[in-house]
Amino acid sequence: METEVITSKIKRRDIPYAIFVFSDNLNEVPEELESQEVLRKSYQNLVKEGNITGKSGEVLYYQYICNGEFERIYYVGLGEKAKPDMEHYRVAGAVLCSNARKLKQKVLSLQFPDFSHLEEDDVINNVHAFIEGVILRNYEFIKYRKEPAETKLEKLIIYEEDLRVAKLIEKGIYLGKINGEATNYCRDIANEPSNVMSPVALEDKAREIANKYYDCMEFYSFGKEGLQERGMGLFLGVAQSESKPPRVITLKYKCKKENAKTLAIIGKGITFDSGGISLKTGPSLFLMKRDLSGGASTLAIMKAVGELRPNINVIGIIGATENMPGPKAYKPGDILRSMSGKTVEVLNTDAEGRLVLADVFTYVQRELKPDFLVDVSTLTGSMEKALGHSISGVISNNKKFLSLLLQASQKSNEHIWPMPLTNDYKKNITSFFADLKNISNSPPDALLAGFFLYQFIENDIPWIHLDIAGTDTASGEPKTYYPRGATGVTTRTLIELVKIMSELEEFPAPIPYSGPWNFFTD
Ligand code: BES
Numbered sequence: 001m002e003t004e005v006i007t008s009k010i011k012r013r014d015i016p017y018a019i020f021v022f023s024d025n026l027n028e029v030p031e032e033l034e035s036q037e038v039l040r041k042s043y044q045n046l047v048k049e050g051n052i053t054g055k056s057g058e059v060l061y062y063q064y065i066c067n068g069e070f071e072r073i074y075y076v077g078l079g080e081k082a083k084p085d086m087e088h089y090r091v092a093g094a095v096l097c098s099n100a101r102k103l104k105q106k107v108l109s110l111q112f113p114d115f116s117h118l119e120e121d122d123v124i125n126n127v128h129a130f131i132e133g134v135i136l137r138n139y140e141f142i143k144y145r146k147e148p149a150e151t152k153l154e155k156l157i158i159y160e161e162d163l164r165v166a167k168l169i170e171k172g173i174y175l176g177k178i179n180g181e182a183t184n185y186c187r188d189i190a191n192e193p194s195n196v197m198s199p200v201a202l203e204d205k206a207r208e209i210a211n212k213y214y215d216c217m218e219f220y221s222f223g224k225e226g227l228q229e230r231g232m233g234l235f236l237g238v239a240q241s242e243s244k245p246p247r248v249i250t251l252k253y254k255c256k257k258e259n260a261k262t263l264a265i266i267g268k269g270i271t272f273d274s275g276g277i278s279l280k281t282g283p284s285l286f287l288m289k290r291d292l293s294g295g296a297s298t299l300a301i302m303k304a305v306g307e308l309r310p311n312i313n314v315i316g317i318i319g320a321t322e323n324m325p326g327p328k329a330y331k332p333g334d335i336l337r338s339m340s341g342k343t344v345e346v347l348n349t350d351a352e353g354r355l356v357l358a359d360v361f362t363y364v365q366r367e368l369k370p371d372f373l374v375d376v377s378t379l380t381g382s383m384e385k386a387l388g389h390s391i392s393g394v395i396s397n398n399k400k401f402l403s404l405l406l407q408a409s410q411k412s413n414e415h416i417w418p419m420p421l422t423n424d425y426k427k428n429i430t431s432f433f434a435d436l437k438n439i440s441n442s443p444p445d446a447l448l449a450g451f452f453l454y455q456f457i458e459n460d461i462p463w464i465h466l467d468i469a470g471t472d473t474a475s476g477e478p479k480t481y482y483p484r485g486a487t488g489v490t491t492r493t494l495i496e497l498v499k500i501m502s503e504l505e506e507f508p509a510p511i512p513y514s515g516p517w518n519f520f521t522d
Pocket residue numbers: 273275291348350351352353378379380381382384439445469470
């Protein structure tokens with residue numbers, strides 16, 4: 001979607017335009033309407049009748065003949081002026097876009113509310129969130145359809161008289177576009193079926209990104225031989241069915257700052273998870289084409305990193321393979337040796353994500369030597385059961401690092417909830433025949449999977465595990481800024497985390513884990 005900022009008061013009233021309304025400021029007639037009696041009276045009536053309330057998420061569309069001219073206005077609620085909130089702007093962008101698309105309007109114009117009383121950062125944040133909302137709601141995965149479901153919004157014209165504010169608006173647009181477009185890019189990859197988005201196709205996507213940002217990014221990838229050379233037996237076990245060649249894909253962004261810290265983001269990239277020999281059943285099996293959402297998000301974050309050029313090194317790594325049954329497939333009861341040396345008894349071939357990630361953790365820590373590690377994975381149905389479809393679960397060994405993520409998620413409004421990491425569960429994942437086993441007979445699997453991954457963390461490196469199994473897919477009609485299919489969570493949050501870390505002077509130190517701590521009071 002194209003945007004244009006024009007440094008004047010709103011001019012082109014022949015284009016449908018949005019007027020923002022605050023719920024605690026309804027008596028003040030919006031500036032755009034003041035000069036036209038018909039519009040002013042209409043607004044006052046709509047307020048009196050309770051049709052306009054200014055609540056967040058409200059949109060009202062009206063058409064007028066005004067001085068012989070046709071005018072189309074969207075009244076868009078922004079909540080309370082006294083309690084400004086980025087989310088109100090994000091929702092406003094989304095609902096405005098949604099309504100315009102339903103009416104097949106491809107160009108909109110608007111003037112933001114008076115920002116003169118706000119700090120510069122708040123202006124940027126509000127515009128950022130609004131644009132993010134528009135772009136997120138403007139998305140649909142329709143490349144395989146002849147007819148689009150809805151027309152798209154093609155252009156947004158923004159009027160701002162004050163040159164200083166206009167500059168801040170431009171900055172907000174830039175940041176909102178990066179987050180929105182990265183999320184949509186993630187969705188595009190995660191929505192592709194597994195017959196298209198194979199491990200090698202993911203590798204091609206990563207190569208494309210490295211080529212685009214060649215001056216700051218390197219690409220590296222290996223397949224079966226590389227896995228064998230490194231002794232990545234857990235990964236090889238999952239990839240053993242040989243339905244598609246596996247890949248470990250690495251994108252390395254190097255910043256200009258000297259002695260900068262390095263953040264590694266690891267994505268689970270199972271391009272189809274059938275469960276393997278422990279075959280999944282039920283009608284939702286097709287959704288397992290999306291078991292690469294974490295990997296898709298990793299690519300999207302790297303794309304955003306290429307644009308933003310933060311002052312921290314960022315590495316994106318994807319462990320990509322299918323998990324399929326077949327004559328060569330790994331079987332329950334198999335014992336595999338990991339790159340770390342630990343052996344794992346496979347009791348269920350459907351708990352494949354933790355196996356793939358465990359070996360990727362070792363590869364990343366030993367060869368790429370990051371200072372911080374984040375993994376994003378559709379890891380467990382158990383997390384979906386625990387937290388539902390709008391909250392992602394997070395497990396960490398480092399409270400300070402986790403608090404940075406919580407800060408980032410407050411900005412993105414992608415909800416995350418900390419879950420405990422506890423040695424109490426050691427016995428649940430200890431095997432009699434090997435060092436570890438990949439499942440336990442007793443729940444909670446979401447925590448056990450996290451705890452299993454933790455066994456492959458070395459030197460107390462600050463680590464965050466994001467389980468997006470419940471949140472990566474939205475079903476049914478679009479909800480505010482979540483379309484049907486891949487949601488693209490937690491791409492925006494992790495981009496915000498990168499930005500926060502880029503500005504940081506004092507970093508969380510690797511300290512031995514002594515939890516579980518109380519996240520709310522400690
Ligand atoms: N990819 C799945 C987890 C998943 C479930 C993602 C639902 C998205 C939606 C994972 O590999 C898996 O199959 N986990 C099993 C683990 C079990 C065998 C202990 C599960 O959650 O059922």
